[in-house]
Amino acid sequence: MTDQHPSTPDEALPGEPSGGVRRARAALGRAVRSTLPGRGEARRAEERTLPEATVARLAVYLRVLSVLAEQGVTTVSSEELAAAAGVNSANLRKDLSHLGSYGTRGVGYEVAVLVDRIEGTLGLTRRLAVALIGVGNLGHALAGYGGFATRGFHIAALLDADPARVGERIAGLTVRHSDELPAVIRELDIAIGVIATPAHAAQDVCDQLVACGVTSILNFAPAVLAVPDGVDVRKVDLAIELQILSFHEQRKLRPGGPLEDVG
Amino acid sequence: MTDQHPSTPDEALPGEPSGGVRRARAALGRAVRSTLPGRGEARRAEERTLPEATVARLAVYLRVLSVLAEQGVTTVSSEELAAAAGVNSANLRKDLSHLGSYGTRGVGYEVAVLVDRIEGTLGLTRRLAVALIGVGNLGHALAGYGGFATRGFHIAALLDADPARVGERIAGLTVRHSDELPAVIRELDIAIGVIATPAHAAQDVCDQLVACGVTSILNFAPAVLAVPDGVDVRKVDLAIELQILSFHEQRKLRPGGPLEDVG
DNA sequence: AGATGTGAATAGTTTCACAGCA
């Protein structure tokens, strides 16, 4: 996770030297599964809730599988796919087993089948509408990003609080004023809000999104957002990513740590 | 974690509908601590290795603390700081306890002291040099981002493989050709490489960085990077973040899951 | 009183290792 900037060039990205939240409220999604005591009847052995970590990796598998499909590969073993995705093969198998059994012992998985299952699981067949608030430096970059439309999403609206920016056309869309946010959300049935404003405006925009019923937010502003239960916020914070790398970089230098490894 | 694009507008960000890796190789940094059998002598009870999760949160605390410091706040309780950072207070206390005891029972923590401790721990006193490869849509945005310099880092070089881009001046720097990467790394003592190229070029750039001794990489390209042990790669992938949100969005809709919660 | 620091309990995740099917 990492992040960028807001509507006004500079001051945008994780401005302060501080860090950001990797995934703020995402905790909600935890593999719920109550396991209430006093019950144990016929419990649907279905695909209940997936572990958060698995969900994140499914997206990775999907990307790798898409590449394989393009190359004409029709079958992969867990070993191959895991290697390409950078994970342990047992981990991969367990992840996939949560979707049900779609592999063939002694052979492997059919690429096309897996792609379908994962897309279905992630809900990528619906093509959710995304609103991007803040078309500054980063906002522009995000708006121009082609990957959005590729599968599952499309940017339906661009908004900015700066009157000078309103009316500008970016990637086929006209920037509208932030005041129109509620109307835009309802008109276009926005499911996901992407915040790319300066830090000081982020909480405000977030509150508006939530007030309008948006429960999925991707935050690029260097600020910790407070949201009610039921709302998922994921944060992308460049400063934090760099700081984490800095920490490890430092550890590599001073031979204070390795000492433990030796004896 | 999320990501963006490359040097060429479009096709940049997590292009394919697939996802990306949250933190590829970062696994290295795991709280190492071997616990070799057959030993147990006098072991320095020092601030050995911090848990990965703690490192990530320290960056968050730092940001919150910076804001508090600006506001003139000099003392905070774990409860207050935890609320501002969006974490559990016990979790916060445990995180901080890893740095040593810098709080006062019955009172709380001194903001200035904590800031110092955290900056020291994350190695933010050294101001590492960062090279940004790929100045496309996203690269531009990142280069223009003010937060870099704020503390701990500075973009020392911009590179791109497109001759048309070489020579362009962005944020006070002149874009140099990718071929100069080795020279640039040595000249400027680059510690961190930020990859913002199209997916197809990412592994190549990564390999060059590694060959030149860079062991910390932040990858914005929608590709899984393979690196040798000892190299930390963190990935920022927009498509994956959106897909994770999509998954939860889907779960909210169909009342299949909640059933479990009820009984 | 009030808040830190931390052992113990709990929860979540990864990895192993192998039974079982193709």
Place this chain on the structure above:
DNA sequence: TGCTGTGAAACTATTCACATCT
């Protein structure tokens, strides 16, 4: 024989609960 699917073990991380100190 080969690879999936999965119980069990190992690890990591979070939360509780309270002794401890100011």
